[in-house]
Amino acid sequence: MPGISSPILTNAQGQVIGALPWVVNSASVATPAPAQSLQVQAVTPQLLLNAQGQVIATLASSPLPQPVAVRKPSTPESPAKSEVQPIQPTQAVPPPAVILTSPAPALKPSASAPIPITCSETPTVSQLVSKPHTPSLDEDGINLEEIREFAKNFKIRRLSLGLTQTQVGQALTATEGPAYSQSAICRFEKLDITPKSAQKLKPVLEKWLNEAELRNQEGQQNLMEFVGGEPSKKRKRRTSFTPQAIEALNAYFEKNPLPTGQEITEIAKELNYDREVVRVWFCNRRQTLKNTSKLNVFQIP
């Protein structure tokens, strides 16, 4: 409702790919960035939360514990998987003055969402949740409202533990189950993801967070560890091609965008990349080209 349905065309990635003059949706322009830049808070809160993650009390302490983790800066180019480092001690927080807050988490009307709505095909949770109706129920039965709520206090609880998005991401790779990067954590907290993704992430983050809080309470030497064997299947690490490789691949692509299995094998060998990686590169390249072509129909070259 607040957002301006700007005549912007975005692709599946939500990237702006063009403008459609005929899209005359928007009611008005307005929304000149409300000065309301209310971010959660500035200082790391010391909160007492229950299992549901609801704030039940705030600690008047002002300690700055949580040396939390120590990461090795290594992991340069080695083909070997990076190992995980256990998070450090972080003694239990000494229970200082406890100031109970009202049982009812006085829900703030919270300023309107500052997230504009685009014409993206796959709306993010934040976009959907800030829509007019707010049935909070996604057409696929996903409770958007619930996710929004969780995302909000996930951040609060994370900060309470003195952890950064990066640390959470790394810690997740150490535990069983799918792992996610700092980017993913960030997007989840911002709800800059599709309901489907959010639904998938939520249980993972929830489980991990509960575990982390438990360890923290016990002042365990290990807030998270276990490198044992990471039995779960993790996503393949994203390959970063060198500029030279990209150049070479593009040259091959130009000659033949649909190489045979044999050719792919040769190219892979020549450039010294995994065959599968090269094959996928061609697939993605074709896809990109196709999408780009479609776009051109709507634009003036």
Add this chain to the structure above:
DNA sequence: CGTATGCAAATAAGG
């Protein structure tokens, strides 16, 4: 230094 984001690898699902 931590978080946000663009581009594009990797993956899912149906041939």
Add this chain to the structure above:
DNA sequence: ACCTTATTTGCATAC
């Protein structure tokens, strides 16, 4: 086994 199409997710880097 590999393609296409649609999407998810992360590296690299901007903020």
